[in-house]
Amino acid sequence: MRLPVIDVHTHLAGLGHGGTGCFIAPKKFRSALYKVMRAKLGIFGAHREGRLDQAYLERLDRDVAVAVENAVLDAAVVFAHERIYTDGGEIHPSRQELHVPNAYAFSCCEREDMRGRLMPAMSIHPYRRDAVDETLRWIERGAVAMKWLPNSQNMNPADPRCRRIYDILAEKCVPLIAHTGGEHTVSIFRPELGDPELLRPALDRGVNVIVAHCGTKSGLFDTNWLPQFCNLARKYPNCWGDTSAFCTPGRTRWIPRILREEGVVEKLIHGSDYPVPPAAWTALFTLGWNRTRELQRVWSFLERDIRIKREFGMPDDVFTNAARVLAPGSLERWGVVNKNPLHRAAADSHTN
Secondary structure, eight states: OOOOOEEEEEEOOOOSTTSOOOEEOHHHHTSHHHHHHHHHHTOTTGGGGTOHHHHHHHHHHHHHHHHHHTTSOSEEEEEOBOOOBOTTSSBOSSOOOEEBOHHHHHHHHHOTTTTTTEEEEBOOOTTSTTHHHHHHHHHHHTOOOEEEOHHHHTOOTTSGGGHHHHHHHHHHTOOEEEEOSOOOSSOOSOGGGGOGGGGHHHHHTTOOEEEEGGGOOOSTTOOOOHHHHHHHHHHOTTEEEEOTTTTSTTTTTHHHHHHTOTTTGGGEEOOOOBTSOOOGGGGHHHHOHHHHHHHHTOSOHHHHHHHHHHHTTOOHHHHHHHHHHSOTTHHHHTTOOOOOGGGHHHHHTTOO
16 A cells, blocks of 8 residues: 555634634734734735635645645645533633634535545544543544644543543544644643643553654743653554644754654654744754755745655655554545655555
């Protein structure tokens, strides 16, 4: 089997235009960070026309399509984003800043004009009373992974209530993609929940865990949990780490270090953290002025992210490992195939 290149970490977003059910808190939407991202995506004023959700989705799909046309990518996993729940299992009354319903994420991937380029990851809070039923429901519909953002969604991966979800994910071979390390796109509820060590219960119960961001710090005052991730990756065959946001000012510095970590680099999985723009200039002293300028001009964020990482020397396996870890049958169900001849030779070397 020829393994496709998959971006395992991309985000959907919206304001609910067109009945999507999406939500961005007004204060967050008006923040400088969100204004910059909207401007860079070319959708700055779409909200005034009542079509931000559609404009964002069209831009994301075009980013994927261009990267496919230029033979660097085959598909992207898009995330639902769960609500924040209290410790008592109720929807939090005031802290929600971002919400993308599972139904919307799946409907995007089921669109005929986008089929074969997008695959959905569900997001279900483990404290919900109906968490088991909802997990089974979206697995049945074709979820390729579960996505959690513990430090912002008030999820403690070591909480006993998570065990029932872990057992389902392990049985169905559906990976858990769990955010670790710093977070600055949404507000942090409980900073300590960014520690990869809290994912040990999932690993012990046999879940394929993708440690998003590999525990790295991004902001000045974040904790660096990269050593904890490296220890877990070496100990557990089912522990992986994604490279999302590694091409940003706060995390580019970690690429050379993690590539030197024996027993860890082969556990990396490619992710971009779209719509966060990858910045080639953060690697100026590594890549040189001419190459940096050339990479920064690459239009597709997804293509640019891959090209920067390849310039750093990330191995081919990093870009095809997602195809090995996502839920069984995911590629066939969502029509994803290896369309790109440039990475077929590397993929063929892994054919059983």
